[in-house]
Amino acid sequence: MGHLMILATCSLNQWALDFEGNLKRILESIRVAKQRGATLRVGPELEITGYGCFDHFLEGDTYLHSWEMLGKILQFEEAKDMLLDIGMPVSHKNVKYNCRVIVHNRKILLIRPKMFLANDGNYREMRYFTAWSPAQHVEDYYLPRIIRNITGQAVVPIGDAVVSTIDTCVGVESCEELFTPNSPHISMGLDGVEIITNSSGSHHELRKLYKRIDLIKEATLKSGGVYLYSNQQGCDGDRLYYDGCALIAVNGRIIAQGSQFSLKDVEVITATIDIEDVRTHRGMSSRGMQAVNTDSYQRIEVPISLSSEKINRKPHFSPTKPIQEHYHTTEQEIAFGPACWLWDYLRRSKTSGYFLPLSGGIDSCATAIIVYSMCRLVVVAASNGDNQVIMDARRITGEKEDSDYVPTDPNELANRIFHTCYMGTINSSKETRERAKKLANAIGCYHIDMDMDNVVSSVVTLFSLVTNKTPRFRLDGGTNAENLALQNVQARLRMVLSYLFAQLLPWVRNKSGSLLVLGSANVDECLRGYLTKYDCSSADINPIGAISKSDLRKFIDYAKNEFGIPILDEFLKAIPTAELEPITHEYAQADEVDMGMTYDELSIFGKLRKIERCGPFSMFSKLIHEWGTELRPTEVASKVKRFFYYYSINRHKMTTLTPSYHAEAYSPDDHRFDLRPFLYNTAWSWQFKKIDALSNDIEE
Structure with missing residues (x-):
């Protein structure tokens, strides 16, 4: 007979600095894990504070309140007889660390600081924390008075150690440490650690989940062992969406997987494992030869067993079987990830809904469909009895808390909280106006159709009165400067009107509150700078700001069938256009003609620039091989130079970019992710x- 034990990990929707809310969700996860018979519970990275506190991690208050919350966890009655892995920041000798605190029965067993910090892309952990060094080094930590009064301890170990129970050994990794070449789980596994916990704050990015799962499977396949992966879930207060998907793996096989996109605040997954399976898997002689030469970890001994005699005596109780891990398609990721992010942002901002300038083009269409997807998710969660979602929906829609309102239809919910407006001018087409109206009818949102020519002409007339000059479009004989200025004034006035309507539409409908304005500029337009600074892309948040045009088209094609909205086919067939210049029989403005490059080319340029870290010369050197069979070297050179010219002259626009849902690794978002100059020598x-x-040498 083996040694069976039930282990739990979780995904929590934590919020930066929401200490009481975060505590409530932590305690609920402990309660659920205990109810399911788990003897070990693992939580997300920095779960007490929330991951995205940023410079608040430099404040002493953050550390004080973390200890206060840990004190409440230690005294939580339902945590009795469970080994808990809790995430919080800890200051030791005036040095700040990102830590895991391992506790059992009102005693702190170990404080384990993070050893390898995430410090690129979206992450700046080295700005706030110091990595623990050297490996396998342990010191004494002197507990604060508020904790001493609870635990009766004055000193506990802090450092790179493991916890040894009567029946197994538990080691700790934190997020980034899984992704490093020489991960701690390797040396811990060789030293006999059988259960590895990993507490993460890992954000969603399109097509990224398989990397995380592959690393976990590989770690336990090669080293053997049980791997418990916990992750943050939801919007922590910034551009990132943490996508949950808690996992449990044994010996290279996934045996339990949580949901990747969920409106739940607390999700706990458990599995029954037989620790003897790990010992059998590690029976190879080559592993033994490496193990005897591995430095030993200090073991923090605790006289408890994670396995249960009660379980082991049940003859029909068996370990959880391996499962086939689940992945969403890219289209589903776009449908669910930004939608969950929007719901979190809406409910936590205490606003009454969203306002979107609906242009009749595919970008604002995609934004609208993501909001509609959010409404669908809310209806599903409410039908499943999620009380938190129901209470949030009542507050957002203006219903009283004691009302019996439950959202049951996404169109009805959209009509309450989603407002759209077609802001037409003389340059707008009948087709885009009709598409916007049909889409609004299909998803049920509150829609306004208006012309704003009087507003535009008033501004241009004012300019003419002041300067005695009247600008003209290029088609009417105007210069490029005049043509661009007349386009930009339309776009910027749409932003001004958007905020006016967002503030007053609830009042018009006899409701309280105000609306958040949604932007709808995609990642490729941002990269090229093909948008007007402070136009209607300047909004409160933007759910598609880091999604490519090609992915958005695939998403719309998916939503057409999945959501049953036939009108979306008209958006797919339409030529992308800003509709800011006069339309004639001979001329109609088109985005790709204006930009001098296609959206597909922009995606390639973006990935080479950011992901492959290419400057102009190395980008040309790569593309000459990829495009050389279709284009002459001088043509490739011309495209690369054109891209970098427009990228550099428009880089300043990224400094004021609307906060966007981070979805793509080549996002040009200036805020924290893509840190580059905004004043270039554009030559x-x-x-x-x-x-x-x-290019000339190759052609010759």
Whole structure:
């Protein structure tokens, strides 16, 4: 007979600095795990504070309140007889660490600081924390008075150690440590640690989940062992959406997987494992040869067993069987991830809904469909009896808490909380106006159709009165400067009107509160700078700001069938256009013509620039091989130079970019993710000379 034990990990929707709310969700996860018979519970990274506190991690209050919340966890009656892995920041010798605190029965067994910090892309952990060093080093930590009074302890170990129970050994990893080449789980596994916990704050990015799961499977396949992965879930207060998907793996196989996108505040997954399976898996002689040469970890001994005699005596009680891990398609990720992010943002901002300028183009269409997807998710959660979702829906829609309102239809909910407006001018087409109206009818949102020519002409007339000059469009003989200014004034006035309507539409409908304005500029337009600064892309938040045009088209095609909205086919067939210039029989403005490059090309440029870290010359050197069979070297050179010219002259627009849901690794978002200058020498003189020289040499 083996040694059976029930283990639990979880995904929690924590919120930066929401100490009481975070505590409530932590205690609920402990309660659920205990109810299911678990003897070990693992929580997300920095779960007490929330992961996204940023510079608040430099404040002493954050550490004080963390200890206060830990004190309440230690005294939680239902935590008795459970080994708990809790995440919080800890200051030791005036040095700040990102830590796991391992507790059992009102005693702190170990404080384990993070050893490898995430410090690129969206993360700046080294700004707030210090990595623990060296490996396997342990010191004494002197507990604060509020904890001493609870535990009766004055000193506890802090450092890179493991916890040894009567029947097994538990080691700790934190998020980034799984992704490093020499992960701690390797040396811990060789030293006999059989259960590894990993507490993460890992954000959603399109097509990323498989990397996380592959690493966990590989870690336990090669080293053997049980791996408990916990993750944050939801919007922590910033651009990132933490996608949950808690996991339990044994010996290279996933045996339990939580949901990746959920409106639940607390999700706990449990599995029954037989620790003897780990010992059998590790029976190879080559592992033994490496194990005897591995430095030993200090073991913090605790006289408890994670396995249960009660369970082991049940003859029909068996370990949880392996499952086939589940992945969403890219289209589903776009449908669910930004939708969950929008719901979190809406309910936590205490506003009454969203306002979107609906242009009749595919970008604002995709934004609207994501909001509709949010309404669908809310209806499903409410039908499943999620009381938190129901209470939030009542507050947002203006219903009283004691009312019996439950959202049962996404169109009805959209009509209450989602407002759209078509802001037409003389340059707008009948087709875009009709598409916007049909889409609004299909999803049920509150829609306004208006013309704003009087507003635009008033501003232009004011300019003419002041300067005695009247600007004209290019088609009417105007210069490029006049043409661009007349386009921009329309776009910027839409932003002003958007905020006016967002503030007053609830009042018009005899409701209280105000609306959040949604932007709808995609990642490729942002990269190229093909948007007007402070136009209607300047909004409160933007759910598609880091999603490519090609992915948005796939999403709309998916939603057409999945959501049953046939009108979306008209958006797919329409040529992308800003509709800011006069339309004639010979001329109609088109985005890709205006930009001088296609959206597909922009995606390629973006990935090479950000993900492959290419400057102009190295980008040309790569593309000459990829595009060389279709384009001459000088044509490739011209495209690369055109991209970098427009990228650099428009880079300043990224400094004021609407906060966007982070979904793509080549996002040009200036805020924390893509830290680059916004004032360039747009001639790129030396770089472009190198490109020209190489392209001419190849052609000759």
